[in-house]
Amino acid sequence: MPVIAPARVLVHPNRIEPNLIITIAQPSGFAQGLGGKKLRQLLSDNDKVVYQNHVDVRTAVAAQQAAANVLPSATITLDYIQTLTYLIRTRQDYNELDVADAGEYNVALPAAYRLAARQGINQFIRAAFIYGVNASNSEGIINTPNATAVTLPPDTFGDTTLRTYDAGQLAIWFNAQIQAALQSMFRLGMPGRAVLLGPQRIIGTLQWQDIVQVTSYQRPGAGTATTGQVVSKISDENDVTIDWAYDDTLIGKGAGGTDAVLLLVPEAVVPSIPGINTNEFAKLSPTTDAMILQYTNVAAPIEITTPIPEGLDVVSMQRITSGWAPRSNAVNILSLPY
Amino acid sequence: MSTISFNPTLTTNISGGFVLSTEGYVQGVFLDDPSMRTQLEGGQVGSGVSQPLWGGLAVALNVQAVGANAQGSTVVPATSAGTIDGWTLFNQGMAGIITPSSTVPLYAAGASINFARNGSLLRIAVAVENTTILNALASAAANVALYWDPTNLCITNSSSSNYALPSNTQLLALSATSKTVTYSGGNATWNATGPAAIIRI
Numbered sequence: 001m002p003v004i005a006p007a008r009v010l011v012h013p014n015r016i017e018p019n020l021i022i023t024i025a026q027p028s029g030f031a032q033g034l035g036g037k038k039l040r041q042l043l044s045d046n047d048k049v050v051y052q053n054h055v056d057v058r059t060a061v062a063a064q065q066a067a068a069n070v071l072p073s074a075t076i077t078l079d080y081i082q083t084l085t086y087l088i089r090t091r092q093d094y095n096e097l098d099v100a101d102a103g104e105y106n107v108a109l110p111a112a113y114r115l116a117a118r119q120g121i122n123q124f125i126r127a128a129f130i131y132g133v134n135a136s137n138s139e140g141i142i143n144t145p146n147a148t149a150v151t152l153p154p155d156t157f158g159d160t161t162l163r164t165y166d167a168g169q170l171a172i173w174f175n176a177q178i179q180a181a182l183q184s185m186f187r188l189g190m191p192g193r194a195v196l197l198g199p200q201r202i203i204g205t206l207q208w209q210d211i212v213q214v215t216s217y218q219r220p221g222a223g224t225a226t227t228g229q230v231v232s233k234i235s236d237e238n239d240v241t242i243d244w245a246y247d248d249t250l251i252g253k254g255a256g257g258t259d260a261v262l263l264l265v266p267e268a269v270v271p272s273i274p275g276i277n278t279n280e281f282a283k284l285s286p287t288t289d290a291m292i293l294q295y296t297n298v299a300a301p302i303e304i305t306t307p308i309p310e311g312l313d314v315v316s317m318q319r320i321t322s323g324w325a326p327r328s329n330a331v332n333i334l335s336l337p338y
Numbered sequence: 339m340s341t342i343s344f345n346p347t348l349t350t351n352i353s354g355g356f357v358l359s360t361e362g363y364v365q366g367v368f369l370d371d372p373s374m375r376t377q378l379e380g381g382q383v384g385s386g387v388s389q390p391l392w393g394g395l396a397v398a399l400n401v402q403a404v405g406a407n408a409q410g411s412t413v414v415p416a417t418s419a420g421t422i423d424g425w426t427l428f429n430q431g432m433a434g435i436i437t438p439s440s441t442v443p444l445y446a447a448g449a450s451i452n453f454a455r456n457g458s459l460l461r462i463a464v465a466v467e468n469t470t471i472l473n474a475l476a477s478a479a480a481n482v483a484l485y486w487d488p489t490n491l492c493i494t495n496s497s498s499s500n501y502a503l504p505s506n507t508q509l510l511a512l513s514a515t516s517k518t519v520t521y522s523g524g525n526a527t528w529n530a531t532g533p534a535a536i537i538r539i
Contacts, residue, residue: 051438054352056528058362058517060369070371070461072536075364077517077528079441083349138349145351185356281360327355 003094003109005101018106025119028126029245033141033195033264033323035290039125043085043297043319050295050321053080057281083324085295086133087317088124090117095311110314114303117316121301129294129323130197130249130262139322141262141292142253146328148184150177151255151335161337162202162259167210168219171230174206177263177332178235178242184329186271186279191239196231198261199251202336203228203244254335263332266292291330295321339447340383340390342435343524350438354530362516363463363534366393366428368454377458378429381410383449390444391415391451392519392526393428394464396486396501399455413451415488419501422486424455425462425539442519442526456504456539463534465492465518472512472533480508484537491521493535504539511536 031037043050056079060072092113102109127133132140141147152173155166162170174196182188196203207228212221221230228244235242254260268291270282277283301316325331368378381399383391391397391413398421399411416422426445428434431452434443445451454460466472467487471494475482484493484507485500494500518532 049346054441056354056517056530057360058364059360060363060513071369072363072511073367073370075367075463075517077364079436079528080438081350081352082438084347132349134347137347138351146353278359322349324349324351326351328351328353329356 003098003102003112005098005105005107020106025123026246026248028247028249029197030126030129030247032243032245033129033197033262033266033292034294035266035288035292037266039294039296039320040290041296041299043295043321045297045302045319047085047297047319049082049084050324051080051082052326053078054326055284059281081326083139083321084133084137085319085321086128087319088121088301089315089317090120091316092117092314093308093311098311113314114316117303117314118301121316121318125294125296125318125320126247127249128320130247131253132322134322139324141264141323141325141331142260142333144325144328144331147325147331147333148181148328149255149333149335151258152337162205163338165210166213167227168212168215168222168230170206170210171212171221171227174227174231175234177334178231178240181263181265181329181332182240185265185268187265187268190269190271192265192269193241193243193267194235195243195245195264195266196261197245197247197250197264198336199248199259200246201248201251201338202259202261203246206231207244251338254333256335258335258337261334261336263334264292265330266290268327268330291325291327293321293324293326339385340387342390342437342440342444342446344437345439348439354528357515357530359515362513362531363536364428364517365463365465365519365532365534366395366426368427368429368460368462369536371461374458374460377454377460378427378452379410379424379455380450380452381413383445383447383451384412384414385447387414387447389521390446390526391426392434392442392444392521393426393431394462394519395426395491396422396503397424397426397453399423399453409450411453413453416486416501417488419486419503422456422501422503424453424458425464427452427454427462437525440525441528444526454539457506459538461510461536461538463516463536466512466533466535467492467494469514469533471495472514472535475509475512475535478509480510481505482509484509492518493537503537508538509535510538
């Protein structure tokens with residue numbers, strides 16, 4: 001796309017402030033939801049599909065006081081899963097006249113074009129993570145097959161929206177969702193991290209406004225803490241860190257047009273117990289603790305700069321996958337009416 | 339003629355990634371036994387078979403054309419009690435095809451498939467129709483009458499429109515948390531906690 005750096009009508013004498021006013025876009029917190037908080041940089045430039053192998057086992061033993069010889073067997077089954085990769089590309093053409101015109105506004109055009117290309121690519125990576133490049137093919141975290149989807153039920157006073165909900169009951173509801181997610185992964189009692197990725201108006205209300213009301217009986221945070229603080233504090237006391245992350249594209253993306261909040265458990269430390277471990281098979285390696293994945297080939301887009309007649313052509317590109325949760329337990333889609 | 343479908347674009351994930359216990363069996367395998375393992379035979383899925391085969395199915399084992407013996411018996415689904423000659427098995431059958439959407443090895447028409455004949459005395463894991471029948475079979479005698487359900491492709495205790503298994507079939511063990519096969523829309527997938535039985539054939 002071109003640059004529009006038109007001629008200005010100015011009155012003399014004047015003073016032009018040297019600093020620019022730049023449009024601020026929301027810096028999405030989506031990457032908090034990735035295992036290790038970053039994209040897995042494992043792709044080659046040309047890889048079209050990512051596969052991951054899956055090993056499962058069923059075990060059986062015989063137990064008698066003396067030895068018999070007809071014994072059962074363990075059976076190991078192997079299969080695999082897949083997600084597609086997409087090459088994101090964008091192009092800028094410019095010449096020294098464009099650079100000079102933008103320079104009249106104190107804008108370094110090559111740098112502005114580079115950052116613009118990266119912003120476009122990064123915003124697409126965010127969309128691919130949450131919603132998938134092709135939603136109908138189960139791409140994107142919000143389309144994870146078999147993910148848990150929960151809608152906020154009315155509180156005991158019949159309030160159904162976040163702004164009217166009883167703050168203490170809301171905290172307990174969030175804690176219940178976190179417990180359910182960790183419980184389904186046998187993670188209770190183990191240190192870890194959970195991410196609540198949602199719109200600012202939801203997460204912000206939890207953090208700033210929803211002060212737990214004082215009641216005739218004592219409850220956590222009554223009169224002193226917000227829903228968000230109660231959730232964080234109780235999780236901290238259970239060795240689970242809550243990362244609050246913001247992305248306003250989730251407004252209206254929940255069930256029935258409600259706001260979606262994604263409760264993600266990005267890393268699965270393989271649960272184990274010292275001594276006799278009934279999860280011994282999971283010691284098989286190599287394995288990864290990353291539960292929520294998005295792949296890339298480069299840490300920042302590749303730039304290919306080519307001289308063209310009277311100027312330069314810059315193509316920026318990066319290959320990625322959509323957000324991918326090989327184990328659906330890591331993804332919980334909470335729908336909250338605002 | 340059966341073929342195996344392939345969806346190249348669908349993003350998939352695993353099911354049953356967290357289970358309480360792994361105790362159980364996997365449909366379509368025989369339990370390891372150093373003296374019996376040589377009973378495992380190889381054959382070829384019949385050219386007229388309309389749906390791919392997998393392990394743990396009751397099949398007829400037909401003789402090949404004169405002189406065409408190298409590929410073993412022709413394996414086709416059993417069509418009556420009298421045609422249950424043996425059972426398909428996954429053991430060593432690594433030529434079975436899986437895709438990300440269809441994670442159970444499938445053997446299409448013309449494919450090599452392994453099986454065991456009745457009378458081989460192998461102990462094989464087969465799917466049971468449902469947990470109600472599984473529970474009804476608990477405490478049964480080893481020679482309890484068992485039937486092959488040709489629609490749901492599993493064993494059952496009801497004779498209604500099903501095929502009786504050979505009378506020397508013995509029921510050895512039952513499990514409600516085994517891996518069984520679900521076939522739908524051209525895809526065969528593992529059910530992580532299905533009902534299964536060990537039978538000696």
